[in-house]
Amino acid sequence: MLAVLLAALPFLIGAGLGNSWVRVLDFVLLYVLLALGLNIVVGYAGLLDLGYIAFYALGAYLYAWLASPHFGLHLPFWMVLPLGAALAGVFGVLLGAPTLRLRGDYLAIVTLGFGEIIRIFMNNLNAPFNLTNGPQGMNLIDPVSIGGVSLGKSLEVAGITLPSTYLYYYLFLAATLLVIVVAMRLQHSRVGRAWAALREDEIAAAAMGINTRNVKLLAFAMGATFGGLAGGLFAAFQGFISPESFTLWESILVLCMIVLGGMGNIPGVILGAVLLTVIPEALRYIGDLQRATLGQVVVDPADLRMLLFGVALVAMMLFRPAGLLPSRQRKREFSAQDGVAEQEQASLYDTKA
């Protein structure tokens, strides 16, 4: 059922809302990939990372370096995507290593700085040696091509024309399903339990024989790997990348997807990514609506977007603090009727002699 629905989705959306919405659908899947990756770092291991988009940027730039006229390299995607994911993973460890002793706010600030450093490097590395083409970005990136069939052009199959956005949809869907399986299996494994223990109490985790340093670095590396994969797909899909795509705002947006949907819970994270990608697109129609009814645009949809975003987050904090689809455990953690019992106990075991 679900498989048929997912397979038919671009046709349904293309027929119902127009082909531009299939492009939005592709971006939804990219953001799902990003959110699932960040969820490993933030949701599983409890390490607040505000520079996550840097790994997306690294994956995208590596793809552009190895498959565009910039250096005259045109390696196939099945080589470039894993390399991009691996490069991002290495940088995940490089970011993780100096921040091992930091938690919470302090970690957030350092990771934020890291994200900005990568973006600023990409913005300025056009001299002395033109690595990134600076703010102009890199163009004419090779589309993904499978068995000689380029996904950048529409494809004729059995009399049906599949536009490029449809083809990428299926590629992104495959990548997303892969990442979902990996994330789920990791969550319910020895490694996933070690991450959860780290999130809950780092000292107790160490006292249970967990090498907290390695487990943290592993979380950064795994999250970054997914980010790098998503970045490579993004570069191939767009054909053009520039530092503008990798701002702090993007990091915050991905984090919001996780928080809104339900941290640590895969269906919640997916829902968050879908909502926060689709709603801003839908709001564009408000501009048309105003023009049709009022004759002019009174409220800019872009402003409205930010306003609704803020309202949504505040409302969520008030009514569903654990997210829209919280994990079984976080729901219990936030549930009200247990709060009293927990408070009574807290007064017992929080006392230090």
Place this chain on the structure above:
Amino acid sequence: MNAPALLQVSAVSKRFGGLAALEDVSLSVGRGEIYGLIGPNGAGKTTLFNCMTGLYDLSAGHIHLEGVPLHGRKPHHIVEAGFARTFQNIRLFANMTALENVMVGRHPRTRAGVLGAVLRTPGARAEEAAIHNRARELMEYVGLKNKGRTLAGHLSYGDQRRLEIARALATEPRLLALDEPVAGMNPTERRQMSDLFLRLRAGGLTLLLIEHDVKLVMDLCDRVAVLDYGRKIAEGEPALVQRDPAVIAAYLGGDEA
């Protein structure tokens, strides 16, 4: 006590800035002993635990478990060497289920990594099943048979103490250090706990116990050491230590007669 010691603590000192929390403390715990560590509040008992389990670096001294040096090692190495502990102010993974808490304790005795987990290799699956079974056995052993699915933070206080012990046992220790395991418990619960300790000892485990309950210490411990202001002021059989004038002075105040 003629057999070689399981745990050998030699001239351990720990200073925080100018404050000497531990001063030249030495003690040895034999195999199969229940060894008590007592002393007034602030005497340095928990500090000594933290030094032994690698949470603090020593300022001076050595610690060996069966001849293997523990000083200067990371906490996870010390657990791997066979030294597990519980905490005075319970430190469970509150938002994980009770069973998951115990499963985390299997971490140092299992191997599966990312590849095993993602590919679900036969080895990784067998290991995961073994972790699950062992954790259930331990839950039953400490008397938490049907509490596996409860969040650790929602268990009653006494059950949380039990769960911490089950979690520590999951690491397969040779020496288990318990920091005030019966604090805040009623007499029935205390009796159940001391039964548990005796069962553990009968199973070959050595116990190191920080405790304030004098009756429990007298009944249970083979030997005790008394700490006061970071120094060991007495060591020996509980009945003898109880009559030691220095110990009486430390607890009741006043000059050492």
